[in-house]
Amino acid sequence: MSKIIEVNGLSRTYKLKEGLKTALDNVSFEVEKGEVFGLLGPNGAGKTTTIKILTTLLLPTSGEVKIFGYDVVSDSNKIRDKINFVYGGEKGVYGRLTAKEYMHYFCTLYKIKNNNQNDLINNLLTLVQLHEAENQKIHTFSKGMIQRLHIARCLINNPQLIFLDEPTIGLDPLGAKLLRDIVKQLSEKGITIILTTHYMQEADELCDRIAFIRGGKITLIGKPDYIKKSCNNLNLFEATLSINDIEKLQKENFFRNLSIKTIKEPYYIINFEANEADIEFIMKYLSNFAEVLDIKKKEISLEDAYIFHMREVINK
Amino acid sequence: MFINKYGLTTLSYKAVYSYQSIKLFILFRIVDPFMHYIFFATLASALVGTSYLKFVVLGNIVYYTCQTMMINFINMFRMERRYGTLELNIASPTNTLYVIIKKGIVPLLDSLFVFLISIILGGILFDLNLPINNIVNIIFLCLVTMFTMFCFSLLFACISLVFSNVNLFLNITLAFLQIFCGVNFGVNKLPEVLEFISRLLPLTHSIEALRTIYRITKYEVTSLLLKELTLGFCYLILSLILVISMEKLARKNGELFKDI
Numbered sequence: 150m151s152k153i154i155e156v157n158g159l160s161r162t163y164k165l166k167e168g169l170k171t172a173l174d175n176v177s178f179e180v181e182k183g184e185v186f187g188l189l190g191p192n193g194a195g196k197t198t199t200i201k202i203l204t205t206l207l208l209p210t211s212g213e214v215k216i217f218g219y220d221v222v223s224d225s226n227k228i229r230d231k232i233n234f235v236y237g238g239e240k241g242v243y244g245r246l247t248a249k250e251y252m253h254y255f256c257t258l259y260k261i262k263n264n265n266q267n268d269l270i271n272n273l274l275t276l277v278q279l280h281e282a283e284n285q286k287i288h289t290f291s292k293g294m295i296q297r298l299h300i301a302r303c304l305i306n307n308p309q310l311i312f313l314d315e316p317t318i319g320l321d322p323l324g325a326k327l328l329r330d331i332v333k334q335l336s337e338k339g340i341t342i343i344l345t346t347h348y349m350q351e352a353d354e355l356c357d358r359i360a361f362i363r364g365g366k367i368t369l370i371g372k373p374d375y376i377k378k379s380c381n382n383l384n385l386f387e388a389t390l391s392i393n394d395i396e397k398l399q400k401e402n403f404f405r406n407l408s409i410k411t412i413k414e415p416y417y418i419i420n421f422e423a424n425e426a427d428i429e430f431i432m433k434y435l436s437n438f439a440e441v442l443d444i445k446k447k448e449i450s451l452e453d454a455y456i457f458h459m460r461e462v463i464n465k
Numbered sequence: 466m467f468i469n470k471y472g473l474t475t476l477s478y479k480a481v482y483s484y485q486s487i488k489l490f491i492l493f494r495i496v497d498p499f500m501h502y503i504f505f506a507t508l509a510s511a512l513v514g515t516s517y518l519k520f521v522v523l524g525n526i527v528y529y530t531c532q533t534m535m536i537n538f539i540n541m542f543r544m545e546r547r548y549g550t551l552e553l554n555i556a557s558p559t560n561t562l563y564v565i566i567k568k569g570i571v572p573l574l575d576s577l578f579v580f581l582i583s584i585i586l587g588g589i590l591f592d593l594n595l596p597i598n599n600i601v602n603i604i605f606l607c608l609v610t611m612f613t614m615f616c617f618s619l620l621f622a623c624i625s626l627v628f629s630n631v632n633l634f635l636n637i638t639l640a641f642l643q644i645f646c647g648v649n650f651g652v653n654k655l656p657e658v659l660e661f662i663s664r665l666l667p668l669t670h671s672i673e674a675l676r677t678i679y680r681i682t683k684y685e686v687t688s689l690l691l692k693e694l695t696l697g698f699c700y701l702i703l704s705l706i707l708v709i710s711m712e713k714l715a716r717k718n719g720e721l722f723k724d725i
């Protein structure tokens with residue numbers, strides 16, 4: 150397999166009035182052809198900064214970044230021909246134009262010949278399921294439609310690599326699902342995709358590999374399964390109890406990050422973490438407080454892993 | 466015909482131009498210059514006497530044409546920034562200056578229209594009879610003036626991308642042009658240093674040339690227009706350099722083109 154992105158010791162600082170702000174600190178990673186690669190991290194972690202540098206819109210302060218073997222600093226034009234990007238949100242459209250006109254505008258900017266524009270636009274709008282709305286003005290579009298239009302726009306130059314920065318931000322579940330399906334389709338066509346999102350389930354569903362980034366550093370990188378397994382000392386349990394004195398349970402240190410859901414007194418569902426992995430032991434311990442109706446060890450989701458991991462990073 | 470329905474110019478006009486309806490257009494392109502000239506004409510004749518009236522009106526015709534072009538041109542970029550589309554335009558493989566020029570064509574035509582209307586208004590209201598025998602010069606003046614104004618607006622548009630409060634910057638520049646380009650009084654009345662500055666600005670030579678064509682002043686029309694033309698080319702080259710260096714700077718700083 151060939152490496153499409155090679156990032157080596159990438160750092161970026163911004164000049165602020167208060168001094169220098171480090172947004173990226175010695176970041177290194179690689180992305181293979183055809184991968185869907187997720188960048189996950191809290192607000193201000195440096196995801197957008199990374200994407201801006203990789204799309205050649207921003208220069209690195211130090212370090213080396215190669216896209217298709219081209220250097221982002223010196224060969225930006227060659228890179229720009231082969232990539233495209235979408236920033237989530239409702240910006241970046243001309244509300245007064247129709248979807249079709251908007252696409253024509255960018256086709257011209259991307260130097261698509263007049264004769265070929267109609268076919269290309271038809272294909273792309275069909276791909277993102279907007280062909281029925283092609284003559285509708287964009288200001289009447291929903292957020293989901295705008296986002297799909299952005300995707301269509303970013304495919305105009307037939308890119309082999311696209312960057313999607315929070316593409317599903319603010320979309321309703323159906324809209325987000327539609328968008329995820331489109332991302333999957335693109336991936337099946339062999340397009341390499343770099344994605345940022347705050348929705349862990351989405352990342353889990355879409356990404357072949359994921360990097361956790363925090364405070365400008367990559368703290369964990371790997372396949373979603375690997376990331377979940379890396380939390381193997383994380384034991385999550387969910388139990389259904391019948392309990393009279395729930396407060397006593399809350400005071401107990403044994404149950405970390407305890408969350409309690411009342412079904413109907415005295416019945417509760419509780420979620421917690423424990424140092425102990427053995428379910429028999431947990432059950433015994435719990436029965437000191439309550440009658441255990443049901444208990445199961447939870448499978449770790451990417452979200453659990455994310456929360457666990459980000460907490461650990463802070464504690465360090 | 467000549468209009469490409471899906472060209473950058475047409476679509477930019479549709480997407481971000483201020484005047485989309487005929488009613489609005491007529492109101493602003495005929496009534497507004499009319500008021501502008503009346504105002505300055507009354508002011509001039511009240512202060513200095515009616516002999517001065519034609520002098521002032523001709524100066525204001527050129528100035529108002531330029532004002533129309535600049536305001537509408539800059540407004541397009543304000544809209545682009547509000548929509549967050551500027552970055553997408555800049556990131557495309559099409560040369561940024563070329564995109565900006567394409568977007569400038571409609572304001573250019575708009576102000577050409579204003580110029581022609583103004584010449585007619587001047588004839589009707591202020592007895593400014595078009596010297597038909599001098600028509601070649603008039604056409605030459607029109608072309609040169611438009612070209613230089615356009616290049617100046619281009620330069621201005623590039624600079625304005627850096628400012629977060631574009632309107633303030635625009636108003637100051639327009640006031641500056643009104644004072645230093647000999648709109649309401651001859652630039653030879655200015656101190657030497659200031660006159661030198663005014664000779665580097667657009668409009669100055671065009672205004673003098675227009676007045677000469679209307680036989681209000683006596684200068685060499687051709688040499689004035691050639692100077693104006695040279696200035697236009699200088700502005701064009703400056704814009705080119707500016708766009709290239711601004712694109713570099715934007716990549717370095719992260720945000721040169723502030724979204725409002």
Ligand SMILES: Nc1ncnc2c1ncn2[C@@H]1O[C@H](COP(=O)(O)OP(=O)(O)OP(=O)(O)O)[C@@H](O)[C@H]1O
Nearest residue numbers: 163170172191192193194195196197198199719720
């Ligand atoms: N143009 C800028 N000037 C100064 N500081 C900036 C600039 N852009 C980003 N930063 C800072 O750099 C850091 C990383 O920002 P970045 O936008 O990359 O984060 P992010 O991971 O995309 O966050 P979010 O999830 O909120 O989108 C933040 O602390 C931010 O304040």
Ligand SMILES: [Mg+2]
Nearest residue numbers: 196197198314
């Ligand atoms: Mg971001």
